[in-house]
Amino acid sequence: MRRFRSFVLVPLLAMTTLVLATAGTSSQDRLTWWRDARFGMFIHWGLYSIPAGEWKGQQVPGIGEWIMNRAKIPVKEYEQLASQFNPVKFNADEWVKTAQEAGQKYMVITAKHHDGFAMFHSKVSKYNVYDATPFHRDVIGELAAACKRHGMPLGFYYSQTQDWHEKDAVGNIWDFDPKHANFDKYLHEKAMPQVRELLTNYGPVALIWFDTPRDITAAQSKELVDLVHKLQPNCLVDGRVGNDAGDYRSTGDNEIPSKRMNYDWEVPATLNDTWGFKKNDSNWKSPQTLIRQLVDIVSKNGNYLLNVGPTSEGLIPQPSVERLQAVGAWLKTNGDAVYAAKPSPFPYEFNWGSITTKENRLFLNVVEWPKDGRFTLYGLQTGVQRASLLARPEDVVTVAKDKTSGTPPVLNLKLPAHAPDPNVSVVAVDLDGPPKANQELIQQPDGSVTLNGQFADLPSGTPIKISNRGITSNWTDPSQKLEWTFEVYRPGRYQVIARTTPVKSAGGWDTAQWSGGDELQASVEGHNVSHTLSDEGKIPDPRNPLYPDVKTTLGEVTLSPGTKRLTVQATKINPETKGGIHLREIELIPMS
Numbered sequence: 001m002r003r004f005r006s007f008v009l010v011p012l013l014a015m016t017t018l019v020l021a022t023a024g025t026s027s028q029d030r031l032t033w034w035r036d037a038r039f040g041m042f043i044h045w046g047l048y049s050i051p052a053g054e055w056k057g058q059q060v061p062g063i064g065e066w067i068m069n070r071a072k073i074p075v076k077e078y079e080q081l082a083s084q085f086n087p088v089k090f091n092a093d094e095w096v097k098t099a100q101e102a103g104q105k106y107m108v109i110t111a112k113h114h115d116g117f118a119m120f121h122s123k124v125s126k127y128n129v130y131d132a133t134p135f136h137r138d139v140i141g142e143l144a145a146a147c148k149r150h151g152m153p154l155g156f157y158y159s160q161t162q163d164w165h166e167k168d169a170v171g172n173i174w175d176f177d178p179k180h181a182n183f184d185k186y187l188h189e190k191a192m193p194q195v196r197e198l199l200t201n202y203g204p205v206a207l208i209w210f211d212t213p214r215d216i217t218a219a220q221s222k223e224l225v226d227l228v229h230k231l232q233p234n235c236l237v238d239g240r241v242g243n244d245a246g247d248y249r250s251t252g253d254n255e256i257p258s259k260r261m262n263y264d265w266e267v268p269a270t271l272n273d274t275w276g277f278k279k280n281d282s283n284w285k286s287p288q289t290l291i292r293q294l295v296d297i298v299s300k301n302g303n304y305l306l307n308v309g310p311t312s313e314g315l316i317p318q319p320s321v322e323r324l325q326a327v328g329a330w331l332k333t334n335g336d337a338v339y340a341a342k343p344s345p346f347p348y349e350f351n352w353g354s355i356t357t358k359e360n361r362l363f364l365n366v367v368e369w370p371k372d373g374r375f376t377l378y379g380l381q382t383g384v385q386r387a388s389l390l391a392r393p394e395d396v397v398t399v400a401k402d403k404t405s406g407t408p409p410v411l412n413l414k415l416p417a418h419a420p421d422p423n424v425s426v427v428a429v430d431l432d433g434p435p436k437a438n439q440e441l442i443q444q445p446d447g448s449v450t451l452n453g454q455f456a457d458l459p460s461g462t463p464i465k466i467s468n469r470g471i472t473s474n475w476t477d478p479s480q481k482l483e484w485t486f487e488v489y490r491p492g493r494y495q496v497i498a499r500t501t502p503v504k505s506a507g508g509w510d511t512a513q514w515s516g517g518d519e520l521q522a523s524v525e526g527h528n529v530s531h532t533l534s535d536e537g538k539i540p541d542p543r544n545p546l547y548p549d550v551k552t553t554l555g556e557v558t559l560s561p562g563t564k565r566l567t568v569q570a571t572k573i574n575p576e577t578k579g580g581i582h583l584r585e586i587e588l589i590p591m592s
């Protein structure tokens with residue numbers, strides 16, 4: 001009887017536990033640690049670190065891990081790289097320490113990228129780092145062990161649809177005929193079995209980071225999510241599993257939205273212009289840009305997954321290490337403004353920096369320190385008790401909160417003449433209660449008004465699309481228009497500036513092109529100004545140095561105080577403009 005009981009009871013208990021665990025683990029539960037973490041390390045490492053952007057003596061444009069695709073390298077040639085992969089300087093503990101010193105609270109490494117090569121000892125395919133290389137070690141296993149030793153949550157990137165080594169997967173159209181591909185076969189015979197290996201053999205997994213959900217059905221995305229949560233109920237799934245099936249949303253690469261998002265999201269970002277190591281890519285972002293991006297992302301309710309691309313020797317490039325150390329040093333002093341911080345009470349961006357919050361505290365993450373120390377914020381509704389510098393709490397910050405007639409609530413701070421930090425200085429503002437702010441678009445203290453596409457009113461049924469950064473696309477019909485409502489407090493003459501963006505031309509991987517030649521008309525308070533979109537120069541977006549805007553002055557208008565409605569319409573559209581007009585923002589800049 002006892003044997004019978006244990007024979008029946010034990011599996012029943014296990015199943016019940018599993019069902020309860022799965023049933024009890026909601027997306028919200030899984031996300032708690034991830035929301036607090038705010039900042040993670042992405043690692044792109046594989047065979048592509050050997051060519052490092054060069055193939056047969058030629059530089060291959062674009063991101064390094066795509067070299068097999070960009071150079072159309074046949075599988076038989078590319079897989080020879082495995083015999084050269086011997087990263088003897090790889091030290092997993094060093095990598096974890098680098099992430100910790102940077103203040104990164106989780107790590108995500110490529111377990112299998114689009115090239116199909118597994119960085120773990122897979123029984124599903126011999127095309128892996130343990131079986132196919134002289135290195136003969138399990139990279140994922142060693143990193144998982146090091147992460148366990150140092151208490152670092154570890155996730156795995158897995159390319160679930162693109163696999164250029166397999167005829168039934170997506171992406172390799174130079175060796176295989178896509179018409180004969182059986183994706184479901186690939187999904188069930190390689191992708192899902194390998195995901196199962198990752199979730200079975202390496203202990204607790206924090207996150208499975210799927211990517212490029214091309215040609216994957218909602219049912220297939222759900223199969224992947226169910227597999228993950230059945231094996232490890234607490235494991236997160238990112239947004240690129242496809243079909244909105246993830247625990248959070250993933251933006252495009254290096255794509256920081258232009259407004260606060262009321263959902264969980266993460267931006268994968270590069271330190272230079274590539275994910276996988278490229279020997280000739282030294283376009284490193286500055287520490288100020290990285291810290292500015294971090295606080296900007298948190299101010300909009302996002303996570304920052306910042307990438308390193310180790311070399312074929314197994315080393316994280318020194319310029320990457322140095323920049324990560326600078327971010328980590330900043331976080332040691334100012335981390336309270338980031339970790340477990342919540343987004344800004346304002347839905348829009350500020351030119352001077354970004355706002356993050358925590359309970360009854362507002363953090364002004366100031367990049368552009370005011371010359372005379374005078375800082376003004378419009379629209380904060382919650383009462384202010386005091387303000388101080390996170391880096392120098394002993395410094396005096398005086399506070400004056402006015403309600404000057406005709407303006408929103410005004411917070412005036414008198415800050416020390418010199419910023420405490422060369423990159424981003426944090427002013428902690430203690431409030432009477434949870435931070436609340438005006439939500440409408442308003443003129444800023446410097447007199448400017450920024451009308452980003454994310455805040456535009458689109459007529460119902462318009463074909464125009466707006467990206468996360470506010471960029472219009474599919475604007476090819478002159479009858480279409482965008483409109484904004486905003487508050488003006490200061491009468492006067494204003495320049496009307498159109499900020500349009502270059503876009504990746506069809507086919508050319510990284511050749512972002514700008515054609516112009518269209519004519520835009522802006523109408524506000526009875527004034528119409530119009531001009532042909534002509535390149536008056538690039539305006540670097542400090543939040544996204546990879547994506548400068550192109551400036552065109554449409555004209556000048558006179559505005560009186562009050563609520564305004566501005567309409568933009570294209571009076572002429574250049575047929576050469578691929579995908580229509582790519583407007584990102586309209587800016588009103590005071591002339592005086």
Ligand code: JFZ
Pocket residue numbers: 063065066211212251252253268275
């Ligand atoms: C993908 C990969 O192709 C790339 O190699 C890298 O791993 C990156 C993190 O992810 O690239 C993408 C995927 C999605 C978008 C852009 C680039 N997107 O949604 O715009």
